């Protein structure tokens with residue numbers, strides 16, 4: 188609370204009777220009012236009271252004008268400027284910009300690659316709006332694959348993602364302000380397949396020897412192909428002396 192332009196209470200007046208101080212008036216403000224109090228000696232003083240709830244997020248500073256008027260004719264008055272600065276209370280929880288963040292990243296990213304960034308805002312100020320991000324309810328294995336910067340909300344890879352091992356992760360993130368308020372969101376990370384597996388070929392044959400008079404069309408060997416990747420990355424084309432045979436790993 189700041190005063191300027193004069194004393195706010197206990198103003199000493201040298202006049203007596205009706206010519207001495209009679210009334211205090213406050214400029215109109217929906218949040219504040221004056222209560223006139225009286226000292227044992229009969230002198231009056233005002234008390235500034237809050238009459239409706241203050242909200243720093245709506246208005247952080249109120250400028251009031253206090254006027255003191257005597258009972259003389261003509262009346263004489265003086266005014267005092269009062270500046271009320273509303274200190275912040277931690278009355279807002281953080282809010283994430285999205286309830287669910289989704290991102291697709293290729294497998295085999297270098298460790299430390301950026302995946303995405305979660306952001307929460309808090310209407311309060313100072314420590315009441317300082318947000319810390321943490322993972323919630325995730326297992327140790329997933330915790331080693333992803334790292335979360337507690338200050339910036341940036342999610343990076345902490346290990347090598349393998350599409351063949353797992354195609355999607357859903358991770359909970361909590362934002363906590365400097366007090367006790369929290370917010371939660373989910374991050375869904377879909378892993379995209381890369382062609383990081385070579386096909387495997389196996390040959391099954393009945394016998395190592397083929398008779399020279401074998402009937403044409405006799406099966407000589409069964410060729411099996413296998414590729415761990417998906418889609419086109421997992422389709423295998425077999426080539427035999429310039430002839431193409433097609434087979435799918437499925």
Ligand SMILES: [Ca+2]
Nearest residue numbers: 279311315364
């Ligand atoms: Ca807060």
Ligand SMILES: [Ca+2]
Nearest residue numbers: 275276278311
């Ligand atoms: Ca606040």
Ligand SMILES: [Ca+2]
Nearest residue numbers: 380381383416
């Ligand atoms: Ca792959």
Ligand SMILES: [Ca+2]
Nearest residue numbers: 384414416420
């Ligand atoms: Ca492949």
